[in-house]
Amino acid sequence: MKTIALVLATGLAAWAAEQNPPAKPAAKPAGGPVTHAVAVLHPAKDGKVEGTLHFRKEAAGVKVTGKVTGLAPGNHGFHIHEFGDCSAADFTSAGGHFNPAGNPHGGPKDAKRHEGDMGNVEAGADGSATIDYTDNELRFEGSQSILGRGVIVHANPDDFKTQPTGNAGGRVACGVVGVAKSE
Template structure:
């Protein structure tokens, strides 16, 4: 009887192992990102602040910024590699975002850092606006800007000096996050 019980138990175990595993639960696809935003906060000793909106279009990513508290003139404007604005001078954001290992350049240069956005130009009132459609930045993949930082610099980016355009210190920093889809 004992032998029959052991054989019966082994047969049940063998049969249970032969059952196909249930199909894996379907993971819903992540929604496609259509918008992102970065709120710029001043670094220590500065009053520069603003907001940068990123919107997917058929032509690329539209980047629109409004920044206040600047001295009149041009100021380097870049996406940096880390979404970390915790250091008083925002050096925690790292260097320009450059996943393709390109030289620094102008926003329309065929070879440039993904993060090279050129310059903001502030008027006498310290306000600057920026708007362009960029075909290099992305919301996904290796050129994704999500979770990176936007930096406004103290000086003009000369668009040629390596590795960063000689744009000076960091006046403001903001982390790029996913924004709610536009409602129509």
């Protein structure tokens, strides 16, 4: 009886192994280093702020371009946040400002600042803001990589001094920085 049970158990195990072959390793991304990333911004609950941002690697840093619409006229804090998680209705799931070096909060031209401190975007009377600047702190590689991080547009202006957030208020849009097809 024990022999029959052992034979049945062995046969069943062999059959199960055939039904569930080992998973294949994930494919490696094709090509060389990342030179272009994109973030599509989505509005907070009941909001209308949206946009698309492009991040392109250049000799002087990363060129950030794009357009954000649906904003109240005026300046709005604009930051890379720790996590690429926009799941919470108020986007707090994106965490705080991306700051791997542990620097104080500041403006985009400050010598010491959070890597994620990108300053303000200025919306005109129509609620749209055009972004076009080069940031020498942003990176696509290593521990300072912005890939997979959240991009947040805030309700209020960043004052560049209040620690640790710049007093920029609530989060009105969120997107995740992802690898884009090179052009």
